[in-house]
Amino acid sequence: MRSWPHVGIVGGSLGGLTAALVLRDLGCEVDVFERSSEALKARGAGIATHPSTTRYFEESSELDASLVEIELPWLQFLDAGGELVYQERMNYRFSSWTTVYRGLMGAFGEERYHLDSEVVDFAQDHRGVTVRLGNGASRTVDMLVCADGIASASRPRLLPGAHERYAGYVAWRAMIPESDLEPASFEVLKDGLTYCVLPDGHVLVYPIPGLEGELEPGRRLANLVCYHNYADGGEIDDLMTDRSGERQALSLPPGAVRGEHVDRFLAFADEHMPPQIAEVLHKTTGPFVQVIYDIEVANMAFGRVALMGDAAFAVRPHAGAGTAKACEDAWKLRDALRDAGGDPVAALARWEPGQLDLGRNLLERTREMGDRSQYRHTWVPGDPSLRLGLYGPGR
C-alpha cells in the first residue's frame, strides 16, 4: 500500500490552505503553521477569481462555489467626467479574501491549523524536515510547503540572493457598502468591472461580497483599487511612514496612512477620476495602501521543501491572478505527489518546471501591463491584452 507523506505548511492563507486541503484529500497527514495569533481577518479585500481559485469549492461536496463568487456581465471604462466610453460583455468573477478564506477554513477545520506558530527555522536531511517554531517547539515532517507570502522568511533561507524589486507604484484601496453609494453611481457600478485610465495609472472598481458573504446587489461592497506612482527613495519612504512615524515595508492598513497623503490623493481623485469612483474614496472610513513589488525565484523545489504562491513569485496585480497562481501551485503539487506515488523529493522535482514557467510568464505579462499603465501611457479602453487571467489575457 502507498504511504502518503506527513506535510507541514508554513502560512495558512489562501495558498497554504488550498495546499493543506488538496494534500489532505490525497491522504496526507497535514499540519498548517500560521504565524498570526488569531484567525486571519479581512486582508487583501477583493479578488478576481479564476477556476483554480475556486476549484476546491467546485470539487468539494461540502462547499458551494456559487456562494462565494459574484459574476459580473460587463467590462467597462468611464472617462474622467463619468461617461461610459467602452463596454463589452464578459464573464469575470469576483470574491473577497475573507469569503474564500472562511470557506476553505471551514473545510479544513481548526484541529491541525496551528495559530501563533511562526516558523523560525527549518532543516532537512534524507529522512525529513525539522521545523522550529517561535514558541520553542519543533516538529518533524516528510515534506514542507512554504506558503508564507510576499514577505516570506523561507525564501531568503532557501535562496539568499532572491530580492523583491519595488515596481515604482502602490495600490490605494478602499471598500464601502454599495448601499452608501448615490443611486446613480450604484446603477453605473453594480454590474461591471469598471476602469478609468488616469495620468500615470488607472483605477478600477468592482463589487465584492459583503462582510458576511452577502452576494445580493445593494448588500455587497464596492471595492476600489488605484495604481499611483511614488518615486523610489524619498517619495515612497514618506508615504509609507505611518501615523506613528514608522516606515512600513509592504502595506498601511486603514487608519495608518498620514492625513496629508490621504488629502493629496483625494484631490487627485477629484481632478482625474469619474465622480462615481471618487465617491467611493470620499465615503470610505479609511483607504489603505499596498506597495507593488516584483519577486522572482530561480527554484521552487529544494529537496523536500517547496516554495509556492507569493513566497515564490509575487506578481503585479493587473491580471487579478496572484491568488489563482498560489492555488494552482497547490493543485499541481497534489498531482505531482500523486504521480510520484507519495515520494516528496520526486514529486517536487516533477512539480517545479511547470510552476516556474507559470510564475515567470505571469510576472512578465503583469510587469508589461503595469509599465504600460504607469510609465508608457499606452492603456486604451478595451485593449484585449489588458484582460484578467492566470494563463493569458482572458484565460
Ligand SMILES: Cc1cc2nc3c(=O)[nH]c(=O)nc-3n(C[C@H](O)[C@H](O)[C@H](O)COP(=O)(O)OP(=O)(O)OC[C@H]3O[C@@H](n4cnc5c(N)ncnc54)[C@H](O)[C@@H]3O)c2cc1C
Ligand atoms: C493590490 C492587490 C490586488 C490584488 N488583487 C488580486 C486579485 O484580484 N486576484 C488575485 O488572485 N490575487 C490578487 N492579489 C494577490 C493576492 O493577494 C496574493 O497573490 C495572494 O494572497 C497570495 O497568497 P499566499 O497564500 O501565497 O500568501 P499570503 O496571502 O501573503 O499568506 C501568507 C501567510 O503566511 C503567514 N506567514 C508568514 N510568515 C510566516 C512564518 N514564518 N510562519 C508561519 N506563518 C507565516 C502569514 O501570516 C500569512 O497568513 C492582489 C494583491 C494586491 C497587492
